[in-house]
Amino acid sequence: MEGLVKAAVLALTAVGLSLVFGVMRVVNVAHGAFFMLGAVLAWTVAQYVPGDPMFGWFAALLIAPAIVAAIAATADTFVLKRLNYDPEATIVATIGLLYILEQAALSLFGPDAKPVPAPFNIRLQLPWFGYSGYKIFVVFAAVAVLLAVWWFMTRTRAGLVMRATQVDRQTARAFGINVDRVYAGVFALGAGLAAIAAVLLVPISQAHYLMGGDPLLLSFIVVIIGGLGSLRGTLVAALIIGLSDGVISMFWSPTLAKIIATAAVAMVLVFRPQGLFGARA
């Protein structure tokens, strides 16, 4: 169960990263910071909503990703666009963005970990295990969001425009596609997915201004193993890495889990540089 929760949250985060890289060719180092921001904002929203924790959490699920997406779109317009989406310059810029967001979170919210109460506390009592109802909910919610993303990318006009821009932005322009707007939208969507993942996870693990490191590292691992820009590969890799990370962390140690994941990346890079599902560049 731990592993499934990890895999679900990781899949959401990694799909966001993969989308941004796939369409924009931007390696977004600030992706983890967007994740962190989602969690911290969830805590803030939950503070302000009185009554049952359920209301606060659901309000956070709507508000936090929207704010994070807006911040991302702004960062895209005022920073990445100015750099002409140059692959190297944007790496440096997103590293900068990472520190700005972390320091902003530190000074606004302080250094302490902030708990967010789960919206409900049902335990599913099976004969040999007790399962937290919330964790099961997280898995289903993540799957639902992923399905929605898939539907959006393959079945809507906005998704079609994003895919066309991913293939050839010059030709997309020649067919009336406003590439700047598509990029802002993709960057916002990627960040929003990280924020949704964070809001789902935060009742389990608390919000903290440095919490973005792990999801960033794991997302990169997933995206590399799955193949850069391949959504299907990203999902499969998230499942593998999330499950094994959960299981190995539980029975042995989290450090061993990270070591194995990193070794897996090295193996993939050596034997199949385009990733398990990536097309040869």
Next chain:
Amino acid sequence: MLKLEGVFGGYGGATVLRDVSFSAAAAEVTCVMGRNGVGKTTLMRAIMGLVRAEKGSIQLDRLEIANLPAHEVPRHGIGYVPQGRRLFGPLTVAENLEIGLMTRGRGHAVRESVLDLFPRLRERLGQVSATLSGGEQQMLAIARALCLEPKLLLLDEPTEGLQPSMIAAIRDVVVGLKAAGVAVVLVEQRVEAVLGMADRVAFMDHGQVVETVARQGLDAKSPLFRQYVGV
């Protein structure tokens, strides 16, 4: 219809177009010829706003389009068939057409009339466009551009690498568009194709249009071909 005056433009520091003046009229086929690397494709890209015109004016029906953002240019009715087709390869035939239809908000009726021109595409709507044959890909590139009901159509070497029957099919489409009043600009290197379709021929050299000649003044032995195309 289309009128360029004194256009300069290029890539980064390198100026490719040097003082280009060029025009195209409705219901006419204007061919552009010139050696490899002379700037024909760059000229098409400049018209589309994909290469910035650093100087000069580009007018479409007296509307200045040289300073428009690139994505607004096609909305004024310019269809573009790029050299090498540049389809959205992983997308299906239907999706490629959909992108073309979206450019100017055209709907089902336009799509049907375009598919009537290219029945082979109708049979393959669900196929990933990168898996089409070369000829089918070219058909799709043209169909995609026609989906925006252009009043000006730019075709950059559409017959490159195609067999005669495909070339004849493209020619039929061009003739049909001309009859419908569309201004066609066709970059083409093969003399007999040019003689078969053109109303006027513009010869480029050193990033300039150096000579524009009416079809009547040309035959297969014209020295202009040898001078500017090297055949």
